[in-house]
Amino acid sequence: MTPGTVTIIGAGQGGFQAAISLRQNGFEGAITLIGDEPGLPYQRPPLSKVYLQDGKAEALYLRPESFFEAKRIDYLPGTRVEAIDRAAQRLTVLRDGAEKSLPYDHLILATGTRNLRPPIEGIAHACDLRTLTDAQRLREKLDQPARIAVIGGGFIGLEFAAVARKLGHEVAVIEAAPRLMARAVSQRMSDHFADLHRGWGTALHLGQPAVAVEPAGVTLADGTGVTADFVLVAAGVRPNVELAEAAGLAIDNGVKTDARLQTSDPAISALGDCASFPDPRGRGHIRLESVQAATDHARLIAKRLAKGDTDPYGALPWFWSDQGACKLQIAGYATPDAAEEEIAAGIVGRFDERGLAAIETIDNARAHMRARKLIASPEPVTRADLEEIAA
Amino acid sequence: MIKVTYVAQDGTRTNIDADEGDSVMHAAVSNDVDGIVGECGGSMMCATCHCYVDDAWAEKVGPRSAGEDDMLEGAASEVTERSRLSCQIKLTPELDGLVVHLPEEQF
Ligand SMILES: Cc1cc2nc3c(=O)[nH]c(=O)nc-3n(C[C@H](O)[C@H](O)[C@H](O)COP(=O)(O)OP(=O)(O)OC[C@H]3O[C@@H](n4cnc5c(N)ncnc54)[C@H](O)[C@@H]3O)c2cc1C
Ligand code: FES
Numbered sequence: 001m002t003p004g005t006v007t008i009i010g011a012g013q014g015g016f017q018a019a020i021s022l023r024q025n026g027f028e029g030a031i032t033l034i035g036d037e038p039g040l041p042y043q044r045p046p047l048s049k050v051y052l053q054d055g056k057a058e059a060l061y062l063r064p065e066s067f068f069e070a071k072r073i074d075y076l077p078g079t080r081v082e083a084i085d086r087a088a089q090r091l092t093v094l095r096d097g098a099e100k101s102l103p104y105d106h107l108i109l110a111t112g113t114r115n116l117r118p119p120i121e122g123i124a125h126a127c128d129l130r131t132l133t134d135a136q137r138l139r140e141k142l143d144q145p146a147r148i149a150v151i152g153g154g155f156i157g158l159e160f161a162a163v164a165r166k167l168g169h170e171v172a173v174i175e176a177a178p179r180l181m182a183r184a185v186s187q188r189m190s191d192h193f194a195d196l197h198r199g200w201g202t203a204l205h206l207g208q209p210a211v212a213v214e215p216a217g218v219t220l221a222d223g224t225g226v227t228a229d230f231v232l233v234a235a236g237v238r239p240n241v242e243l244a245e246a247a248g249l250a251i252d253n254g255v256k257t258d259a260r261l262q263t264s265d266p267a268i269s270a271l272g273d274c275a276s277f278p279d280p281r282g283r284g285h286i287r288l289e290s291v292q293a294a295t296d297h298a299r300l301i302a303k304r305l306a307k308g309d310t311d312p313y314g315a316l317p318w319f320w321s322d323q324g325a326c327k328l329q330i331a332g333y334a335t336p337d338a339a340e341e342e343i344a345a346g347i348v349g350r351f352d353e354r355g356l357a358a359i360e361t362i363d364n365a366r367a368h369m370r371a372r373k374l375i376a377s378p379e380p381v382t383r384a385d386l387e388e389i390a391a
Numbered sequence: 392m393i394k395v396t397y398v399a400q401d402g403t404r405t406n407i408d409a410d411e412g413d414s415v416m417h418a419a420v421s422n423d424v425d426g427i428v429g430e431c432g433g434s435m436m437c438a439t440c441h442c443y444v445d446d447a448w449a450e451k452v453g454p455r456s457a458g459e460d461d462m463l464e465g466a467a468s469e470v471t472e473r474s475r476l477s478c479q480i481k482l483t484p485e486l487d488g489l490v491v492h493l494p495e496e497q498f
């Protein structure tokens with residue numbers, strides 16, 4: 001049955017997409033999109049890339065203000081959902097200091113993630129890069145020559161480091177793991193990017209956790225001091241599940257859903273960075289942090305709510321990261337323990353017990369698109385298929 | 392300001408004024424032109440900003456950029472000689488009056 005009112009908590013990439021997809025699928029009921037950040041919904045990926053250089057906030061907005069009225073989407077910025085009352089199907093929201101109660105027939109949780117702050121002495125003085133406000137603050141700091149320490153050698157820390165270096169700053173990246181982006185890419189790709197960053201003049205401190213942030217910089221576990229005028233912490237994220245947890249929904253490293261992205265309450269769905277869903281490859285529940293997952297989740301939920309479709313979620317994951325002039329593209333999703341094999345120069349395959357799980361490429365859109373097709377196809381992958389990718 | 396016209400499948404024409412330096416994709420999205428999605432924000436990852444450059448403009452717009460052919464393989468609608476990823480077309484004064492046609496679907 002089609003719900004009358006759909007309310008979406010979180011006006012990020014996925015929440016916004018759910019609203020737009022509901023209308024595209026012919027949903028006629030009321031849509032309320034609630035976000036605790038100010039301003040229009042925006043894209044985050046450019047925050048660690050082009051935005052740091054050009055500062056164009058308008059370029060980030062997903063749609064102009066007129067869009068919300070035209071599509072009859074009630075958009076409530078600067079509004080925080082404080083509690084979900086599942087029995088009454090109502091939300092408690094806080095806006096401009098005043099509490100209000102809003103009803104829902106169906107609720108979509110699109111609350112995303114927040115930055116993780118590892119237990120490091122003095123870490124409160126470090127900067128974050130998660131929101132437009134964070135990025136605006138960082139841009140101001142990049143205005144004058146600075147020595148910068150980045151805690152965390154993942155995608156966001158490295159993208160930021162590449163931009164900061166390009167702008168002429170002195171940059172050091174501190175990573176507790178022995179290699180860069182260890183959670184997401186193969187050893188070969190880690191090494192490749194380590195060489196690139198070193199070549200650009202960035203100092204890399206690998207396998208050394210930071211233990212203290214001080215006004216003069218960062219101290220590492222082995223006692224090394226890294227001088228810095230300011231410190232960025234990009235050491236991973238935590239899914240925002242507190243609302244769902246307090247409401248008694250099942251949680252498993254994210255809000256737990258079934259294959260149709262429905263939570264343990266059939267009147268509530270979850271998507272994007274905060275959702276933990278059954279991996280279509282059967283590796284248990286997974287949580288992905290990417291634009292692709294957030295928007296494809298949103299589309300599936302919208303079809304279910306508007307049209308009653310019951311398809312399970314099976315979209316192929318894809319990711320990218322722009323570091324300096326270098327573009328890393330990943331088709332599929334590999335867990336950190338996946339085996340790796342170089343298919344050709346700049347092309348690495350990741351394999352698990354079910355076979356080919358992901359293919360990583362550098363500056364090679366052709367191989368990336370071929371990899372997407374190959375991994376999405378139900379046929380077993382042969383040696384010839386792999387060679388075909390690089391051809 | 393640079394004028395761009397987007398022609399939908401049913402012939403509906405939407406005219407917008409865009410800033411110089413903007414892309415044809417971003418100009419469409421920020422003016423709420425249905426039919427261009429631009430999911431990856433212009434990172435050449437999604438091919439949901441596919442458009443067909445009007446014949447009269449083909450020469451001025453120029454050829455596809457490196458990698459565009461490959462990404463277009465993932466486009467949802469038919470790819471023709473005139474197909475471009477609109478995020479890769481930057482608006483310059485020479486393109487004032489540009490006409491692009493929108494594909495049937497982007498997914
Ligand atoms: C700097 C940066 C660079 C990135 N680069 C890439 C990239 O290159 N490629 C890629 O695929 N992905 C990238 N990502 C990740 C991508 O942005 C996320 O995966 C995507 O935004 C997830 O969408 P979402 O809707 O799940 O969450 P989000 O977009 O994070 O939105 C969640 C929203 O919910 C709000 N919210 C939370 N709780 C409440 C509440 N109680 N009440 C009201 N509002 C609430 C939050 O404030 C937030 O605005 C990047 C992320 C960052 C931060
Ligand atoms: S916007 Fe994604 S390829 Fe153009």
